[in-house]
Amino acid sequence: MITTLRTADGAQVQIAHNGAQVISWIPANQPEQLFLSKTSSSDAGAALRGGVPVIFPQFASLGLLPKHGFARTQLWHKRASDHPDRAVFELRDNEITRAIWPHAFWAELTVTLSGAELEIELAIHNTGNTEFSFTCALHTYLRVEHIEQVRVIGLQGTHYRDSVIGVENCVEMDEVLTIHGQVDRIYMNAPTRLDVQQARQRLAVFSNGFADAVVWNPGAELGRTLADLEPNGYERMLCVEAAAIAEPICLPIDATWRASQRLVVQPSARSI
Numbered sequence: 001m002i003t004t005l006r007t008a009d010g011a012q013v014q015i016a017h018n019g020a021q022v023i024s025w026i027p028a029n030q031p032e033q034l035f036l037s038k039t040s041s042s043d044a045g046a047a048l049r050g051g052v053p054v055i056f057p058q059f060a061s062l063g064l065l066p067k068h069g070f071a072r073t074q075l076w077h078k079r080a081s082d083h084p085d086r087a088v089f090e091l092r093d094n095e096i097t098r099a100i101w102p103h104a105f106w107a108e109l110t111v112t113l114s115g116a117e118l119e120i121e122l123a124i125h126n127t128g129n130t131e132f133s134f135t136c137a138l139h140t141y142l143r144v145e146h147i148e149q150v151r152v153i154g155l156q157g158t159h160y161r162d163s164v165i166g167v168e169n170c171v172e173m174d175e176v177l178t179i180h181g182q183v184d185r186i187y188m189n190a191p192t193r194l195d196v197q198q199a200r201q202r203l204a205v206f207s208n209g210f211a212d213a214v215v216w217n218p219g220a221e222l223g224r225t226l227a228d229l230e231p232n233g234y235e236r237m238l239c240v241e242a243a244a245i246a247e248p249i250c251l252p253i254d255a256t257w258r259a260s261q262r263l264v265v266q267p268s269a270r271s272i
């Protein structure tokens, strides 16, 4: 099932209830901003390759749980919203989640749309009687014209883990990051604003409450091995993820943690 929100000025976002996964975002008078692979798996229990998968309670294979946790493959429940430009989804622990991760929780994803902006907020609440910790991410697949022409600005001086070669504590030297081949990095304590520049637009990626940022592109070789990535799909996508990985979030009983990612598009290289 898919929920579509539209604003009066023509912006539109689509969210699949499976995974509470945003799968399309078209700002007012702009082209589609999110990548969604044409060969995504439609199998129940599989996440779509693209949009904004919600990663919880474990990022990647950095722990004992299944890769990227279970939130992206669970069916979320859409709540009634009092705002036409906002959709709210929730997921509570159930038999499947407890078999993987023995904690009582409630997760809420709030998607808010306005003319040139999309905001996605993730909230996690501990409803159990022991504290727990988790890692998480909003695994945003940006749609790009061509990966080799994309410029990511804002990471210079930030420490990162290079997950391709498994090396910790690298430092980003470049003022402008360009992508050539496989890139898989966790930038720690990343700036709260990154800019993704292309010939015809600039996208500002703001994060609030997520300490880390992940930049991922599989490159040609790994891309070919991903059955759900369309041929040469790596050329048309770049993941810029808002994440909490390096310092897992420790949530006491009855506490709530919230963090968000906000995307703002501008047609030219003007600053926002």
Ligand SMILES: O=P(O)(O)OC[C@H]1O[C@@H](O)[C@H](O)[C@@H](O)[C@@H]1O
Residues within 6 Å of the ligand: 060, 067, 068, 139, 163, 184, 185, 214, 216, 241
């Ligand atoms: O193929 P998946 O499970 O969707 O994961 C995609 C990628 O997600 C990224 O966030 C990770 O940094 C990569 O290591 C991983 O390969």
